[in-house]
Amino acid sequence: MSSAEESLRARHILQQSALPAAPMAMPEQVLTRPRRSILLRPLFQWLALR
Amino acid sequence: MVTMRRAASIFFALAMALTASYLAIGYFNTDGLQWLDLVRVVLLALSTAWLAWGAVLALNGLFSLRRGRVPRMRGPITVKTAVVVPVYNEDPVKSFSHVAAMVRSIGRTSFASQFDFAIVSDTTDPRIAAKEEFWFVRLKEEVGHICSIYYRRRPSNPGKKAGNIADFIKTSGALYDHLIILDADSLMEGSTMVEMVRRMEADPQLGLLQTLPKVVRARSFFGRAIQFSASYYSPIYAQGVALLQGTEGPFWGHNAITRTRAFAQSCGLPQLPGKPPFGGHILSHDYVEAALLARNGWKVRIDPDLRGSFEEGPDNVVDYAKRDRRWCQGNLQHGRIVSAPGLKGWSRFVFIQGIMAYVAAPLWALFLAASIAAPAMMVVPDYFPVPGLPVFPKVETANALALLTGVVGLLLGPKLLILIDGMITGRNRRFGGSFRAFVSVLIEIVCTSILAPIMMLFQTRAVIEILAGADGGWPAANREAGRVSLGEAWAASWWIVVVGLITIGAAYRLAPEYLLFVLLVAGPQVAAPLVISGTSYVSSALGRSALGLFATPEEMAPTPVMREQQNVLARWRAEKADSAVSSVAEKIVEPNDSAEVGTSR
Numbered sequence: 334m335s336s337a338e339e340s341l342r343a344r345h346i347l348q349q350s351a352l353p354a355a356p357m358a359m360p361e362q363v364l365t366r367p368r369r370s371i372l373l374r375p376l377f378q379w380l381a382l383r
Numbered sequence: 384m385v386t387m388r389r390a391a392s393i394f395f396a397l398a399m400a401l402t403a404s405y406l407a408i409g410y411f412n413t414d415g416l417q418w419l420d421l422v423r424v425v426l427l428a429l430s431t432a433w434l435a436w437g438a439v440l441a442l443n444g445l446f447s448l449r450r451g452r453v454p455r456m457r458g459p460i461t462v463k464t465a466v467v468v469p470v471y472n473e474d475p476v477k478s479f480s481h482v483a484a485m486v487r488s489i490g491r492t493s494f495a496s497q498f499d500f501a502i503v504s505d506t507t508d509p510r511i512a513a514k515e516e517f518w519f520v521r522l523k524e525e526v527g528h529i530c531s532i533y534y535r536r537r538p539s540n541p542g543k544k545a546g547n548i549a550d551f552i553k554t555s556g557a558l559y560d561h562l563i564i565l566d567a568d569s570l571m572e573g574s575t576m577v578e579m580v581r582r583m584e585a586d587p588q589l590g591l592l593q594t595l596p597k598v599v600r601a602r603s604f605f606g607r608a609i610q611f612s613a614s615y616y617s618p619i620y621a622q623g624v625a626l627l628q629g630t631e632g633p634f635w636g637h638n639a640i641t642r643t644r645a646f647a648q649s650c651g652l653p654q655l656p657g658k659p660p661f662g663g664h665i666l667s668h669d670y671v672e673a674a675l676l677a678r679n680g681w682k683v684r685i686d687p688d689l690r691g692s693f694e695e696g697p698d699n700v701v702d703y704a705k706r707d708r709r710w711c712q713g714n715l716q717h718g719r720i721v722s723a724p725g726l727k728g729w730s731r732f733v734f735i736q737g738i739m740a741y742v743a744a745p746l747w748a749l750f751l752a753a754s755i756a757a758p759a760m761m762v763v764p765d766y767f768p769v770p771g772l773p774v775f776p777k778v779e780t781a782n783a784l785a786l787l788t789g790v791v792g793l794l795l796g797p798k799l800l801i802l803i804d805g806m807i808t809g810r811n812r813r814f815g816g817s818f819r820a821f822v823s824v825l826i827e828i829v830c831t832s833i834l835a836p837i838m839m840l841f842q843t844r845a846v847i848e849i850l851a852g853a854d855g856g857w858p859a860a861n862r863e864a865g866r867v868s869l870g871e872a873w874a875a876s877w878w879i880v881v882v883g884l885i886t887i888g889a890a891y892r893l894a895p896e897y898l899l900f901v902l903l904v905a906g907p908q909v910a911a912p913l914v915i916s917g918t919s920y921v922s923s924a925l926g927r928s929a930l931g932l933f934a935t936p937e938e939m940a941p942t943p944v945m946r947e948q949q950n951v952l953a954r955w956r957a958e959k960a961d962s963a964v965s966s967v968a969e970k971i972v973e974p975n976d977s978a979e980v981g982t983s984r
Contacts, residue, residue, distance in 0.1 A: 343520040350523060352501060352535045357556030357643065359549050359651040362675055364723040 385629035399435035441797030444623035456584035462560035484948035489573035490529035504536035545668035566637040572691030590645035590681025594692035605918035606698035611933035621687040630682035636669035659854035667713025674730035699919035744842035819931035872915035883908030
C-alpha cells in the first residue's frame with residue numbers, strides 16, 4: 334500500500350471513530366450567592382434622587 | 384455513626400491544638416509573654432490541628448472495624464459504560480498504550496460489548512495532535528475489534544479537563560449509563576471496571592464511586608519513595624477518609640466511575656467571576672463536582688478495597704512542585720466556592736481542609752521565623768523583683784520536650800502504627816516482609832524529613848504568588864521527565880538555598896540556642912539542589928536488592944494490565960523509531976487543518 338493510500342485509509346478510520354451523537358443536557362450550576370443588598374442602599378438611592 | 388466519628392475526629396484535632404498551645408504558653412512564659420509569643424501560639428495551634436487531622440485519618444483507618452461487603456449487582460451487565468480518557472499534550476504512544484492494555488483487559492471479561500472507550504483530546508500542539516491521530520489509527524487496528532473506540536479533539540479547550548468531560552457528555556452522554564473517568568496516565572484492570580459497574584448498579588443513589596489508584600512505574604529514588612508511600616500508607620489513610628466522608632466524597636478527578644445522569648444533572652461548572660487565579664475556570668474541579676453531587680442528593684463514595692486501579696506520579700521534586708502549584712491554586716480558589724448555596728456542611732469542611740493543605744506550609748514558615756525573632760525581643764528578666772534573695776525564672780524544659788515529642792509523634796506515629804499493623808495482620812508480606820517494610824518506612828521517614836523543608840518553601844511561594852494574583856496556568860503533566868541535572872535543580876531551587884542561608888544566619892545571630900533545631904530545617908534547604916538532583920536518579924535496582932527498598936506489590940509482581948501495557952509500549956516505541964511512522968503521521972493531517980483536526984464535529 335502506498336503512503337498516500339495509507340493516509341487515506343487512516344483518515345477514513347478517524348472519520349469512522351467520531352464520537353456518536355447522543356447529546357445530554359448539562360445545566361450550569363449556581364456556585365455563588367447573589368449579593369445581598371446592603372442596608373444603606375435604599376438611603377443611597379434616595380440621596381441619588383435628590 | 385458518621386456524624387459521631389466526624390465529631391470525635393474534630394475534637395481530637397482541636398484537643399491536640401489546645402494541648403500544644405497550653406504547653407507552648409508555659410514554655411514561652413519563662414521570660415514573660417510578648418506579643419510575638421502569642422502569634423507563635425496561634426501559628427502553632429493551627430499547624431498542630433492540621434498535623435493532628437492527618438494523624439486522625441490514619442487512626443480512623445487503622446482502628447475501624449473492617450467494612451462488611453459492599454452491595455454489588457450479580458448476573459450479566461446490561462448497562463452501557465464509556466471509559467473516558469482525557470489527553471492534553473501528552474505523549475500519545477504512552478497514553479494510547481494504556482488504552483490498548485485496558486481494552487485487552489476488558490476483552491478478557493465477558494462484558495467487553497458493554498464498554499466503549501473514548502479518547503477526548505484537548506491537545507493544543509499540532510505536532511502532538513498529528514501523532515495522536517497516527518497512534519489512534521494504530522490502536523484501532525490493534526484492538527478496535529474488542530470494543531468501540533472513539534477519538535475527538537477540541538479545537539479549543541474551554542473549561543480545561545472539566546470542560547473536556549462536559550463536552551463528551553453534551554455530545555454523547557445519553558448513550559451511556561456510566562462513565563469511568565480516567566487520566567492520560569491511568570491504568571485499570573478490566574475486572575475492576577466490571578466490579579465498579581456492579582457496585583453502581585447495586586445502589587441507584589450512588590452518583591460516583593472513587594477507587595484508590597496505586598502509583599506505579601516510578602523509577603527514580605523520589606518517585607519510588609512516593610510510590611511506596613502511596614502503596615503502603617495510603618490504603619489506611621483512604622480507609623479513614625472513607626469512614627469520615629461517608630457518602631459525601633471524595634472525588635479525585637480520575638480512576639472513578641460516575642452515573643452519567645447524576646453527573647450531567649449536578650456538575651455543569653460555571654466560570655467564576657473575575658480573573659484567575661481566583662476567578663475563571665475552576666481548576667480543582669473534582670472536589671467541587673463531589674460537593675455538587677452530594678448537594679443534589681447523590682451518594683459519593685470511595686471504596687479503598689477496589690484493586691487494579693493505577694496511576695503514575697511525578698518522578699522528581701521539580702515536577703512534583705509544578706503539579707503542587709496547580710493543585711494549590713485550585714484549592715485556594717475553593718475559597719470562592721466554600722459558601723456556595725445548598726452545599727452539605729461536610730463538603731464545605733472538605734474545601735477548608737483542601738485550603739489548609741497548602742496554607743499549612745506558610746504557617747510553619749511563619750512559626751519558624753517568629754521563633755527565631757522571639758529571643759531578640761525577650762525582656763531581660765528581673766532577678767530582684769524585691770530586695771533580698773534573687774528570684775530565678777522557672778524554666779519549663781518539660782513543656783518544651785512534651786511539645787516536641789507531641790509534634791514528632793503526630794508526624795511519625797501514624798506511619799509506625801501502620802508498620803506495626805502490617806506486622807500483626809501480615810500485610811507486610813506483600814512488601815517483601817516486615818524487615819524490608821521496616822527499612823523502607825525508616826528510609827521514607829528520613830527522605831520525607833529532608834524533603835519537607837524544601838516542599839514547605841515551594842508551597843509557601845505558591846501560596847504567596849497566588850495571593851498576589853499570579854496565575855500558574857495549566858501545564859501538561861510530564862511523567863517521563865526523569866533525571867534532573869544539578870544545573871536544572873539549581874535553577875529551580877537557588878532561592879531556597881538563599882532562604883536557608885538567611886535562616887541559618889538569622890538563627891546564629893538572634894537565637895543561637897535554637898541553631899541546632901533550625902539546622903534540621905534550613906540544612907536541607909541549603910542542600911536543595913543536591914537533594915533534588917540526587918533523588919531524581921533511577922533507583923529501580925534498589926527494589927530488587929536484598930533490602931527491597933521501597934518495593935511494592937505491584938513492582939514485585941506487575942498485574943496483567945500493567946504487563947500488557949509494558950509490552951504494547953515497548954513494541955510501539957520500537958516502531959516509533961522507524962522514521963516512516965512520523966512521515967505517515969504528518970500526512971494524516973491535511974493542509975490548513977492543523978488547528979482543528981477533531982473528527983467529532
